[in-house]
Amino acid sequence: MSTTERSGDIRTRLDAVIHGESSMRVPELVKAVLIDSMQHGALDLPASLTTPRPDSYARRLLHRDPSGLYTMVVMTWGPGQKTALHDHAGIWCVECVVDGRMEITQYDLLSEDGGTFRFSEQKRVSAARGSAGCLIPPFEYHTLANASAANTSITLHVYGGEMDHCHVFEPAGDGSYRRVTRALSYHG
Numbered sequence: 001m002s003t004t005e006r007s008g009d010i011r012t013r014l015d016a017v018i019h020g021e022s023s024m025r026v027p028e029l030v031k032a033v034l035i036d037s038m039q040h041g042a043l044d045l046p047a048s049l050t051t052p053r054p055d056s057y058a059r060r061l062l063h064r065d066p067s068g069l070y071t072m073v074v075m076t077w078g079p080g081q082k083t084a085l086h087d088h089a090g091i092w093c094v095e096c097v098v099d100g101r102m103e104i105t106q107y108d109l110l111s112e113d114g115g116t117f118r119f120s121e122q123k124r125v126s127a128a129r130g131s132a133g134c135l136i137p138p139f140e141y142h143t144l145a146n147a148s149a150a151n152t153s154i155t156l157h158v159y160g161g162e163m164d165h166c167h168v169f170e171p172a173g174d175g176s177y178r179r180v181t182r183a184l185s186y187h188g
């Protein structure tokens, strides 16, 4: 089966779930589609979408639903590359490890006071190839990191819309964080 047919098949299944189900169930159903798709043949992405970048992880658009209900984004993580603590601007997301291994750390927001945010670290998960997880607001704070110091990892993200910005939380030095709005775009 060709790359186009494989990713096209996933899109057909995602279209059915995202356009056909009540919104409450969608993230878990998307997660099931991604896990099942990975179990029945790897998502064989073209090299143009999976080439690492030296300066940071790469974020590239795989598919944008014409009616705007979802986007599929491929991220490529060189050894040691990771995100800052961030949110998803209120958009649900399902993230699947396509290759390699990722470390995902979830945070709970404890308080917000005058622009000062405090979090507690919750679960830290080592996610292998083929595993997937949901991020559903208001539980949307996390960091992602390539768990390998030697190899590239690749993840596929399905967003419930187009995430054109998020908020990054920068350490203030006393255990608290300041929130910074970050515009998001796609690498070529």
Ligand SMILES: [Fe+2]
Binding pocket: 086, 087, 088, 142, 144
């Ligand atoms: Fe994220």
